[in-house]
Amino acid sequence: MKHIRKWKKWRTLTYISVLGTLLACTEQMLHDDNSSTDELTVSVARQWYDSQYAPVVMTRTCEEEGKELPVKPDWAGAKASSWGRFETVETPILTNGVHLIIDSETALHWDPCTKVDYICNTTRMVVLKDKITGKMRSFVMIFVGSYDYLKNTRNIAKNSYLYRDPDYDGLVLFYAINGSFINGWRYSDGKIVGYLSPSCDTQSESFVSTRGMQQVCHDICTTEYSYNCHDEYVLVGGDMETGLIYDTVTYCDLVPYERCYRECEFVDDGKVDPNNPYPPGGAGNPEPEDPDKSNPSLPVKTPCSGASKLSTNAELKKLVDELFDKNSINASEDGWIKTEAGGIIKPSVTETGRISYSLSDISGQKYSEQYHSHPVGQGCITSLADLKALALAYTNGHIVSINFTYGVVSEAGCLTLVITSMSDFATFASKIRAGNYDVIWNNTVLGVPVGTFDGSIEKLINFLDTSISGLAVTFRPMSIEKKGNHTENWLAKELDENKKIINSECK
CATH class of the missing domain: 3.40.140 (Cytidine Deaminase; domain 2)
Known part of the structure; x- marks a missing residue:
């Protein structure tokens, strides 16, 4: 779909590059635990992150094989939280252009040419610290709400790594900083009902077998839209004597891409505390004691x-x-x-x-x-x-x-x-x-x-x-x-x- 948006952004005679927020709702909101003072502060998290990654990271986009997109954390919007043994600092993410992920039901109701404020994602770059082991890691977390949840609650921006809206309905997807998919969860009415792995990935089978149960698995797909924008100068007035006046007009192409995952039914075997906001398989799950029985989210082996x-x-x-x-x-x-x-x-x-x-x-x-x-x-x-x-x-x-x-x-x-x-x-x-x-x-x-x-x-x-x-x-x-x-x-x-x-x- 070509040139679906066209608008005047600024009057200038020089090109200005603007970073937009990736996969974000207008309300930049995080749940912040009001317990004891967090040891993992924003400044500490930023210092650690800067020691691990470049200021702007090239992350793989999904609409074109081999294409990369520059992204960086928005530290001005960072929030620190703590719950139990874990501490987090979460930030919105900045990138060139806009990116949106919707599930198959939402795609039936959404017209890409019509602006709908509640059709959005909540995306965070997470720095996670395990207070027991002292280990820190970073990853990207994306909330993809169901159509009914997005339309009726408008609460998606309240979700974070350590907090889930009690009524949350939709997907939570975890990605490495480079953009590769790690794993995900499906929620229904605030409860985990499914586990997501890369489509046709054998890791999903190992997850099923380690839980000692037969689960129903099937492929599901989401549609990802990227607004790829470029600026052009347009003459709007003036003359050769008084000077020419230009506006910079931005043209955007909306590029859809379908990504599929393997979803297996999640059956609670009593090992998951429903009040624990840190379910097994989340992108920050610590490595297990037995490395040959690794959790498929961040597996390890000898x-x-x-x-x-x-x-x-x-x-x-x-x-x-x-x-x-x-x-x-x-x-x-x-x-x-x-x-x-x-x-x-x-x-x-x-x-x-x-x-x-x-x-x-x-x-x-x-x-x-x-x-x-x-x-x-x-x-x-x-x-x-x-x-x-x-x-x-x-x-x-x-x-x-x-x-x-x-x-x-x-x-x-x-x-x-x-x-x-x-x-x-x-x-x-x-x-x-x-x-x-x-x-x-x-x-x-x-x-x-x-x-x-x-x-x-x-x-x-x-x-x-x-x-x-x-x-x-x-x-x-x-x-x-x-x-x-x-x-x-x-x-x-x-x-x-x-x-x-x-x-x-x-x-």
Whole structure:
């Protein structure tokens, strides 16, 4: 829909850029607990956030694959709250343009060309602190009310991370700062009735099984609208003698995009306190004590469990064997991407120093694994460019599961990175793409003399640990003498107290 809005904004002879509020109602309101003084103040939250993210973060938009949108917290509207063991600071979000998410029922009643004040979202950037563990994290939370709730209550702006309107009816969606979807909840009359995960994501199945019950699951979709605006100068008066007068007129295109989720029925098994505003699976849920039984919101796992799953994956072993044997006589890089649907995508370009994939092949795909080779003499570890490519794949929404693995096949074997913490990896991906870790890489990897294969892996682990990447290293040693008969397994690798590489003690 083209040029649905056109209006005069200001008289000026110079261009002025204005940041608009993302997904917000007119009333910027947060519930503020009136209990004891919060330790997490706005200034403390801002200082922590600024140490983790750039002032303006490029977040992935959903209407066009690979397109990014600049956003930043509106600290002037920040509010601090506390409830039980958790403290929060929440801010509205500023961005270029306007963005709106509505459910399927609201879409039937809403005309995009007609302004309706109550059709809106409440969006917050949240800094969350667990007072027991001291851990802090940040994410974006969006309330998408049902049509009846939006029309009849006008209370959506009162909802926050630590407070739900007792009559709230609709969705709560959680996103990483880079824009990738984490999980969500459906509320009906103030009660949780459904859990949302990425559509067709196996994490939803694991959530069902851990609760020991049979649940009904189905896909639901929302419609997201973005107003993409641009300014043009229009001559409105004056003449050459007295001077020309221009108005800046803004033209906006309304771009719809459908996003689907997997919704599973939520059945209260007595483990959820209905008075607790912090339900399990919220984007700030602390990592569980048993990392192999992780909550799907911010899952974690151990390097040992990652190595074990790799070693028992017969299809992956076969693919790695073939690539290793081919790599010994091939000077070009090669590899593959396996999708969560089970398909294999081969690169469109294979050269000595790089491989690339056709955009049409990878567009909209969710990856379960991505592997490529480093020809003989090019090193057995990921390069900085490899890690930035991995971060880009995450930013573009290709990596949604903690079970994703990323590998490099070299003359020494197969080095595979496994995700151990989805939240840490999300932060790492944003920062490494911004160049925040270039100096650390140069000092810990490039700045150290090249040694043995183990020495190279040692330097990589040091870098990943130093940058809190949420990634762990596993390695499968291989030999060309065993061509056609490789039986080796992956081993989890770590550094000892002297920063020397050792095998993890896996049980």
